[in-house]
Amino acid sequence: MTVVLSVRYRTQSGTLHCTRPRHGWSGCAKFFMASTDFLGPASCHVCALRCQPAFRPHSARELRFIGGMKKQHLAFAAGEPLIAEGQNSRVLYTLYEGWALRFRMLANGTRQVLDFLLPGDLIGLPATFPGGSRASIVALTPITVCVLDGAVIANLVRGHPEYADALLRDQALERERADTRLTLLGRTGASERIGYLLLELRDRLRMRGLFPGRSVMLPVQRSDLADSVGLSRVHVTRAMRELRERNLADLSDRVLTIPNAQNLARHSGYPLGKPLAVQTLL
Amino acid sequence: MTVVLSVRYRTQSGTLHCTRPRHGWSGCAKFFMASTDFLGPASCHVCALRCQPAFRPHSARELRFIGGMKKQHLAFAAGEPLIAEGQNSRVLYTLYEGWALRFRMLANGTRQVLDFLLPGDLIGLPATFPGGSRASIVALTPITVCVLDGAVIANLVRGHPEYADALLRDQALERERADTRLTLLGRTGASERIGYLLLELRDRLRMRGLFPGRSVMLPVQRSDLADSVGLSRVHVTRAMRELRERNLADLSDRVLTIPNAQNLARHSGYPLGKPLAVQTLL
DNA sequence: CGACCTGTTGAGGCTCATCAATAGGCGTGG
DNA sequence: CCACGCCTATTGATGAGCCTCAACAGGTCG
Numbered sequence: 001m002t003v004v005l006s007v008r009y010r011t012q013s014g015t016l017h018c019t020r021p022r023h024g025w026s027g028c029a030k031f032f033m034a035s036t037d038f039l040g041p042a043s044c045h046v047c048a049l050r051c052q053p054a055f056r057p058h059s060a061r062e063l064r065f066i067g068g069m070k071k072q073h074l075a076f077a078a079g080e081p082l083i084a085e086g087q088n089s090r091v092l093y094t095l096y097e098g099w100a101l102r103f104r105m106l107a108n109g110t111r112q113v114l115d116f117l118l119p120g121d122l123i124g125l126p127a128t129f130p131g132g133s134r135a136s137i138v139a140l141t142p143i144t145v146c147v148l149d150g151a152v153i154a155n156l157v158r159g160h161p162e163y164a165d166a167l168l169r170d171q172a173l174e175r176e177r178a179d180t181r182l183t184l185l186g187r188t189g190a191s192e193r194i195g196y197l198l199l200e201l202r203d204r205l206r207m208r209g210l211f212p213g214r215s216v217m218l219p220v221q222r223s224d225l226a227d228s229v230g231l232s233r234v235h236v237t238r239a240m241r242e243l244r245e246r247n248l249a250d251l252s253d254r255v256l257t258i259p260n261a262q263n264l265a266r267h268s269g270y271p272l273g274k275p276l277a278v279q280t281l282l
Numbered sequence: 283m284t285v286v287l288s289v290r291y292r293t294q295s296g297t298l299h300c301t302r303p304r305h306g307w308s309g310c311a312k313f314f315m316a317s318t319d320f321l322g323p324a325s326c327h328v329c330a331l332r333c334q335p336a337f338r339p340h341s342a343r344e345l346r347f348i349g350g351m352k353k354q355h356l357a358f359a360a361g362e363p364l365i366a367e368g369q370n371s372r373v374l375y376t377l378y379e380g381w382a383l384r385f386r387m388l389a390n391g392t393r394q395v396l397d398f399l400l401p402g403d404l405i406g407l408p409a410t411f412p413g414g415s416r417a418s419i420v421a422l423t424p425i426t427v428c429v430l431d432g433a434v435i436a437n438l439v440r441g442h443p444e445y446a447d448a449l450l451r452d453q454a455l456e457r458e459r460a461d462t463r464l465t466l467l468g469r470t471g472a473s474e475r476i477g478y479l480l481l482e483l484r485d486r487l488r489m490r491g492l493f494p495g496r497s498v499m500l501p502v503q504r505s506d507l508a509d510s511v512g513l514s515r516v517h518v519t520r521a522m523r524e525l526r527e528r529n530l531a532d533l534s535d536r537v538l539t540i541p542n543a544q545n546l547a548r549h550s551g552y553p554l555g556k557p558l559a560v561q562t563l564l
Numbered sequence: 565c566g567a568c569c570t571g572t573t574g575a576g577g578c579t580c581a582t583c584a585a586t587a588g589g590c591g592t593g594g
Numbered sequence: 595c596c597a598c599g600c601c602t603a604t605t606g607a608t609g610a611g612c613c614t615c616a617a618c619a620g621g622t623c624g
Contacts, residue, residue: 104465107551112465126454131559133454135461157446161439164446168435171453172408172415178460179417183386183394185467186512190580222603230468232581237604269389277413472612504571514613519572 044070047281049096049120054207055281056166065160066282069152075144082137082145083127090150093123094282098143099219102135103227113228115177116140116220118204120281122170128153141219148282166280173277185230188269190239193229195268198249202258207276215257326352329563331378331402336489337563338448347442348564351434357426364419364427365409372432375405376564380425381501384417385509395510397459398422398502400486402563404452410435423501430564448562455559467512470551472521475511477550480531484540489558497539 044067049055058066071091076082082100083089100117114135117123126133128150157164177200184193201218205211226236243249248264250257258264265272326349331337340348353373358364364382365371382399396417399405408415410432439446459482466475483500487493508518525531530546532539540546547554 104461106465106469110469112461112468114461114464125450126458129451129454131557133458135458153450154443154447157439157443157450161436161446164439164443164450165436168407168439168446168449168453169411171450171457172411175453175457175460176408176415176417178457178464179386179394179396182396182460182464182467183388185464186394186509187388187392227468233602234582234604235580238580241604275413515570516572516614517612520612523572 043067049208050281052120052207052209054204054276054278055120056278058281062160062163065155065163066148066152069149069155069282071147071149073144074147075142076139078139078141078143080139082139083124083133083135085134085136086132087127088130088132089124089127092125092128092148092150092152092282093145094148095119095121095123096144096146099140100143101138101140101224103138104135111227112230113224116201116228119208119210120279122282125153140224146282152282163280169277170279173279190229190231190235191242192268193231194225194236194239195243195249195264196270197225197229198251198256198258199261199264199268199270199272202256202261203276207278214259215255217254218251218256219254220251325349331490332563334402334489334491336402336486336558336560338560340563344442344445347437347445348430348434351431351437351564353429353431355426356429357424358421360421360423360425362421364421365406365415365417367416367418368414369409370412370414371406371409374407374410374430374432374434374564375427376430377401377403377405378426378428381422382425383420383422383506385420386417393509394512395506398483398510401490401492402561404564407435422506428564434564445562451559452561455561472511472513472517473524474550475513476507476518476521477525477531477546478552479507479511480533480538480540481543481546481550481552481554484538484543485558489560496541497537499536500533500538501536502533 044050044063045060050058073096074093082093085105095117097119100121100123102114102117104112104114106112117137123137123145126135153167156167180196180200184196188196202211202216205216210216222233222236222240225231226233229236231239240249240251243264244252246267247259248267250259261272264270326332326345327342332340355378356375364375367387377399379401382403382405384396384399386394386396388394399419405419405427408417435449438449462478462482466478470478484493484498487498492498504515504518507513508515511518513521522531522533525546526534528549529541530549532541543554546552
């Protein structure tokens with residue numbers, strides 16, 4: 001079987017085309033990176049993320065433990081892979097700044113985006129188990145991550161049961177979101193899927209203090225959206241035109257604007273106003 | 283907006299039709315129920331499921347703990363709900379005999395089947411967390427379940443760290459399967475989805491000793507399959523006809539036959555032969 | 565036997581994919 | 595500086611895949 005990875009062709013006017021996507025976020029650090037430098041393990045106490053409503057508060061003792069498991073702070077360029085398919089890893093990451101993508105590649109060369117990872121999300125837990133994960137992680141923007149010793153889970157379970165409990169709850173929450181995505185793909189149309197995704201991103205960003213107004217910069221291309229909601233790039237464009245013409249959402253020049261979240265929520269079946277669950281920040 | 287729940291109509295020949303599905307498994311207990319009676323909490327030591335390769339072995343101490351958390355053994359009729367959407371529950375179930383369905387209802391009256399639950403699967407963990415789950419559980423056949431005190435999780439995390447570890451691994455495994463389903467719906471066609479689903483069911487049943495030969499009885503209707511893989515009932519029929527005509531899989535009179543698993547696996551991208559992960563049986 | 569349900573098949577239509585063309589951004593090298 | 599390579603976004607045309615409606619055969623149960 002031949003796997004087509006990239007097709008190049010020239011149009012009548014002489015323009016050269018190529019189907020292979022690229023990650024073009026090398027120049028966007030200023031939008032997705034905080035300007036503060038990382039202060040080392042002890043800085044968990046003053047971590048800018050921890051005061052955000054997305055994360056449950058921690059005691060000083062808990063912070064000491066987490067700080068102790070923190071090995072270093074790393075930066076990745078946009079497009080750089082963090083974890084490859086099936087890879088086994090002895091470390092976990094906490095995404096600190098920037099966006100990442102969790103995805104799977106298929107034998108026919110197509111990609112399914114499984115999730116958009118935002119600051120505070122835990123990366124690489126499945127990769128610490130034998131067999132690893134069939135999913136890969138790639139940086140969508142320039143990112144920085146906190147590197148945690150993979151033993152953190154075992155130590156948590158042993159010495160910090162309240163943490164382990166919270167982690168299980170986080171996993172259950174993730175599964176709820178996965179169920180939602182499946183339901184969207186299985187039982188709703190194109191514009192509903194996209195609308196739901198945008199609202200979910202909006203709420204997740206809001207809880208992290210990253211969506212102050214009614215507009216926000218999204219480091220997301222049409223193909224990322226398409227691979228996430230199970231559509232083609234072209235059809236994503238069309239569905240977004242529908243949303244724009246109905247004044248529900250506009251994503252132009254990478255700036256997302258949602259004029260009226262209520263309307264978009266009604267259109268896409270998003271449960272707006274439901275209290276959002278907090279998650280554990282490791 | 284009018285939500286249509288059921289449509290009845292009469293054809294030219296006088297036949298009356300109705301779009302509302304039913305659960306018609308009341309007479310099938312003999313196929314999905316073991317004949318042995320439940321022996322009470324102490325019987326975890328002699329549980330017929332535990333010796334199956336799907337589940338990791340337990341020490342006598344672990345079994346004592348689990349047995350102590352076991353409150354009773356319950357039976358549900360086919361079609362009976364175990365957990366309703368959003369419901370909060372103080373108990374967990376371990377499915378012991380029979381099949382169950384995890385699903386979500388949408389506002390437009392359609393259903394998305396999230397998973398088929400088989401003997402040994404844990405039911406209701408998300409329902410123990412505040413807010414519950416948006417998914418519902420219903421018995422697909424007559425079933426029996428072991429009822430566990432909801433405090434089992436907290437106690438596990440506190441007193442049995444190796445169990446808590448295993449539970450986290452189970453959750454990660456579930457997420458892998460969820461990722462797979464999402465990828466199937468987003469990026470593959472009808473017959474691939476169905477083929478994959480059937481092979482996955484086959485392997486899960488095999489590891490539980492419930493698929494001895496190359497044929498097995500599946501308590502699954504077209505509409506269950508359809509709601510699971512994101513297709514209409516009618517199109518499931520057509521896709522299964524294709525599979526039958528290509529001699530890949532046959533599901534007639536509720537008996538599934540896979541003449542050659544290799545061929546079906548090649549057709550649907552199923553990773554046959556990959557060692558299957560064991561899970562924890564509570 | 566009739567009420568009710570499931571499964572199958574055909575006809576027609578809608579949604580979405582694919583192919584193709586074009587405009588335009590961004591970086592690079594002449 | 596402009597030309598060019600390379601990429602993304604948008605739009606039109608066409609077709610494939612899947613849905614919906616309809617009809618009917620056959621099963622099960624009272």
